Amino acid sequence: MSEILFLDGARTRAALDPRRVLDALTTALVAIGRDEVSVPPRIAAHTPHGLLGAMPGHVPGLGLAAKLVSVFADPKRPGRSSHRGIVALFDETDGRPLALMDAEPLTEIRTAATATLSARALARPDAGEVAVVGTGAQARAQIALLAALDPETPVVVAGRDPGRAGSAAALHPAGRVAGSVEEGVRGAGTVFCCTGAVRPVIRRAWLAPGTHVSSVGGSHGPELDPDTVRDATLFAEWHGAASTRPPSGAHELQDLPPGRTVTLLGQVLGGTHPGRRADDELTLFKSTGHAALDVAAAHVAYTVARAEAWGTRVAM
Template identity: 70%
Template sequence: MSGLLVLDRRQTAAALRPDAVLDAVGRALVSIARDEVSAPPRIAALTPTGLLGAMPGYVPGLGLAAKLVTVTADPRHPGRGFHRGLVALFDEHDGRALALVDGESLTEVRTAAVATCSALALAVRPGLGRVAVVGAGAQARAQLALLATVLPEAEVTVAGRDPVRAGAAAALHPGARVAGVEEAVRGADVVFCCTGATAPVVRREWLAPGVHVSSVGGSRGPELDSGTIRDAVLFAEWTGAATAPPPAGAHELQDLAPGRPVALLGSVLDGGHPGRGGDTDALTVFKSTGHAALDVAAVRVACDVALERGWGVRVDL
């Protein structure tokens, strides 16, 4: 069929099958580590309330795509924000636009998938053990929904500033409970930090030996304190997480000591890096900044599933 396939928000979310997204995101991370991906650092136009970022990327075997994403503060709720946008998939051979999907739901699912990949690769306990999800917004809900699908037996605690919102988020995972941030983090084997924080919400003294922390928020500031970064074995999607300034790089990784290593998660998945290397007491931190290759992976899954199931509308564009 000819024309551009357009998926609305509901169709995009339904087409992002968790197992397929986890697999595709893992492939994209490995391609980043092998230096097979073409993706310039994210650029952004800044506004008084946020930014508009552009993220094009090409991943061999997955495709060519670009995301336009806005990150803005919510004027009605200080400390909260929005991530909105569009993702377009193109034919890598002749340049035709193939599909256009909702960027908000795609970003949520692929970010939850990469965080889960990091935990599965770096956590000490099989099945992740005791899990804390810090945050109660859209990204935290996406993380909980993914965990409910792939690890429904995990012992999950949700922590957020608003107990009502945290309770609503916790309802997405069977048996999840609600606690304060410090209590949730102190009792965890794995911490998923999914906030819009502008200042640290996780403290080093709360983290027990052997904890894995996956931090995917913090677009406007650090989620993790300097002590956590100081003591951790660090991982990221790409080297620019530490070498590029925000919004491309991570706030937490800007002032590392010269020569401080930041390993690529794809190298762990590919077997080229030992991860925690058998050190069950090491603190590991995966700091996600997002990467265009992950959007390529997720939009490929969404397009393939939609084509298989006959979803979406065609536009002559």
């Protein structure tokens, strides 16, 4: 009889060691860039109130996993939605189910880590202050990760609610609150946009030459205005960010002009594309998520949990 390891939300979060996640995500992104992963198109079952999406994937050396996530309107937060789900990890050689874990912290941390990898690869070395736009769960995950990796670089947080912005900024030792989104963005060399926006919250005129923008929100609409997309060198996790329609693809990358290219972040990380070419170049990484990244994060959580003897073993 086989056993499966169950990790609740707290244990899943604790097992996602930031540096190990960054390393595993780098492996997964490079594999995407080399077309070495097996990830079928996303599918979803729809109800009158929301949807249940299924995202399986295989990354050689990291494993085989599938995420099931429900996206439903949140009555407590009009205009926003809840994301709840599970990730199942399987042995890639014999198909045995190995672990079941909470998808919410896993998605938050792997998304923040992917955005961070984009900044490391594409931002100027002297980029200086970082702006985080948003105050929700994903923005807070981004700030917490920045605090864990680089507690000294100043981080300014911008959002609609000053109280929520203040509590989010407090997650970083060098965090502060911007008076407005425009104020925060204008002074930053790196901008992380982590919102549930349905219309642009960042304007091209606010971005200084050489800024790097990492946009991970905008599931329901564009976070960035068309002028930012027009002027930026574009990067994404996968080509489907531009070639498939939302919600699989990115709102901002739809209907690009003929000849406009979107470079895969994994090609930069793998050394087959130079990434940023000039100090004054505006770079934009647009994230839509990818099942290979869930595989990478699940691999880390399972490895750490086993080493620490965390979780509950359930007979199958």
